[in-house]
Amino acid sequence: MTLSREEVEHVAQLARLGLTEDEKERMRDQLSSILENMEILKELDTSAISPTAHVLPLRNVVRPDEVQPSLPVEGVLQNAPRREEDYFRILPVFEEDYER
Amino acid sequence: MLSKYEAVIGLEVHAQLLTKSKMFCRCNAQYADAPPNSVVCPVDLGLPGALPVINRTAVEYTVMTALALNCSIPEFSRFDRKNYFYPDLPKNYQISQYDLPLSHDGYMVVQVGDEARRIGIIRVHLEEDTAKLMHRTDARGKAYSLVDFNRAGTPLMEIVSKPDIRSPEEARLYLMKLRNILRWIGVSTGNMEEGSFRCDANVSIRPVGSKEFGTKVEVKNMNSFRAVYRALEYEMARQADVLDSGGRIAQETRGWVEDRGVTVSQRSKEYAHDYRYFPEPDLPPLVLTRDWVQSIREKLPELPDARRERFASQYGLSQYEATLLTNSKSIADFFEATVGLRASAKAVANWMVGELFRLLNAANIEIEQSKVSPEHLTEMLKLIDQGTISASMAKTVLEEVFASGKKPGDIVQERGLAQISGVEELQAIVHQVLATNPQAIADYKAGKANAFGFLVGQVMKATRGKANPGVVNQLLREKLDKQ
Known part of the structure; x- marks a missing residue:
């Protein structure tokens, strides 16, 4: 199974990755061989096995509804690319510019 | 279209x-x-x-x-x-x-x-x-x-x-x-x-x-x-x-x-x-x-639909009243708290759906934000039952409770709103009204229907609306029929 160039571009776009032409080719090869491996796995008969929801045998890991202190505002904004007062300042966003 | x-x-x-x-x-x-x-x-x-x-x-x-x-x-x-x-x-x-x-x-x-x-x-x-x-x-x-x-x-x-x-x-x-x-x-x-x-x-x-x-x-x-x-x-x-x-x-x-x-x-x-x-x-x-x-289900209170049906059957309310009284849980709780203070369910429903909702709407607030409590409403209904205030006086009292949160009994006292039900006091006023309105008496004798209403009105006017209408009616009939 070989991915088309358009499929690679679509996946790159969904992941917001800018790929050069060379990278697109390389990704096409590598992703294709991953998918080929999947094809091999698909040969197994899994009809008697229920889907795995989680790799650990844990269930119902929940906590009581109790409040604890949050980070200080300075800590919250420490990694902000830019800040204005106590807000993160970012490039302008408009709903229609984004796939959402 | x-x-x-x-x-x-x-x-x-x-x-x-x-x-x-x-x-x-x-x-x-x-x-x-x-x-x-x-x-x-x-x-x-x-x-x-x-x-x-x-x-x-x-x-x-x-x-x-x-x-x-x-x-x-x-x-x-x-x-x-x-x-x-x-x-x-x-x-x-x-x-x-x-x-x-x-x-x-x-x-x-x-x-x-x-x-x-x-x-x-x-x-x-x-x-x-x-x-x-x-x-x-x-x-x-x-x-x-x-x-x-x-x-x-x-x-x-x-x-x-x-x-x-x-x-x-x-x-x-x-x-x-x-x-x-x-x-x-x-x-x-x-x-x-x-x-x-x-x-x-x-x-x-x-x-x-x-x-x-x-x-x-x-x-x-x-x-x-x-x-x-x-x-x-x-x-x-x-x-x-x-x-x-x-x-x-x-x-x-x-x-x-x-x-x-x-x-x-x-x-x-x-x-x-x-x-x-x-x-x-x-x-x-x-x-x-x-x-x-199941333990979550047990935390659910009685839901609006069930409570509406119960209000209708248990208290004999109309579907209209039962619906309005279950529009929010605090309204329904207010209703049942008032009824629980031994007030008549019909009267409570009437006053809530009528006057109280009118006041809440005008002030644009929810019932839990208002100063009126189930105790207030119960006390007010008791004052009507006892003949201390008339229904129209009660509207004034409720407005005052709504505005100030004062007790209905105190409002009636402070503002002198108590109804005059004393026969002696009213007899004197009836006597006065009849003495100054011979024409109305003649009209009454001649069978004119509105003459009696006019005379009742004159008594109410003389008492600034505080006369007990039932007593006034009775006294006027007695006097007129004797004349």
Whole structure:
């Protein structure tokens, strides 16, 4: 199974990755061989096995509804690319510019 | 114009839950008065290594809601990642639910005029809310955005209806009832203006009698019940115009613009959404044992429909009164608290539905914010029963209680509103009135019907309305018939 160039571009776009032409080719090869491996796995008969929801045998890991202190505002904004007062300042966003 | 078509509407409601802490971390979820970015932690910011843990109460509130909406609760449920890039979620995914939600397949009965309409509920699920974005322009006219993460990660419940709604009015009634239920069971404030209760609509139209669905349009940005009604009405008319002129409806998202009263297309790119949902690896799944579900069911109070029927049968109220008295839990509780103080249920219903609701509406407040208590209303009704005040005086008294929170008995004393029921005192006044109105007496003798009313009026006037009308009537008849 070989991915088309358009499929690679679509996946790159969904992941917001800018790929050069060379990278697109390389990704096409590598992703294709991953998918080929999947094809091999698909040969197994899994009809008697229920889907795995989680790799650990844990269930119902929940906590009581109790409040604890949050980070200080300075800590919250420490990694902000830019800040204005106590807000993160970012490039302008408009709903229609984004796939959402 | 619209008679040719009927609407097919499905509503998606997002309601913020009234938990103390957030959905997956212990930050305070009640962020309304908090300064920007002050209730935020590494989980909300999606910092590397931060791990979410499920808030048990949020799960229980969602299951409570689902049970109140007659949904099935599966044994097994799970959270999934909904992947998209937008600065309102720094993880680049929202923790939501996809194919194994906390509940599915319920319904709510909505009374539309004389018809009880059963609106299907596809699912009630749980997810996290996103950060708030604000859009600004700098001094040089350059646009930028600000992010406040306080709201990010607060629990958000999504309630999706089937496309069973057939008119804007039905949509409005569905939302009002849904909001009443959420408030009733105490899981959400249901406040639309503050964004705690948001609604998106999928709407299409089809020729009346058709069984097929037309192309649906998603309408967003409606911030009040009225906005939902207006937006849907506008959208129906717009779609009818397109079809009537031979056009085709585009499947798109449209935003309601309140001040212009129109919906506008928000579509700019044609690609379909591709959220690539997959199971959230950081959260083990939930097993909703039947014992757990049962213990949640036991926390549900008597619901509005059941309580309305009980009010009608137990207290002999009309459907109209019973409906109004179950419009909110605090109203219903007020009613029953008053009745519990040995007041007559019929009289309490009358005064609440009439005068008290009028005062609440005029002041635009809820019953729990008013100064009138069940004790006040009981005392006032007792003063009427004892003949201390007339029904019309009682209105004045209730207004005063409403304004000041003073006791009815004290108001009657302070303002000298007590009724004059003493026969001796009234006899003197009746005597005086008859002496100065010989013409009315003659008219009465001649059989003129309104002469008696005139004389009663004169007595009331002389006592500034405080005479007990029953006693006045009796005294006047006696005197006149003796003359």
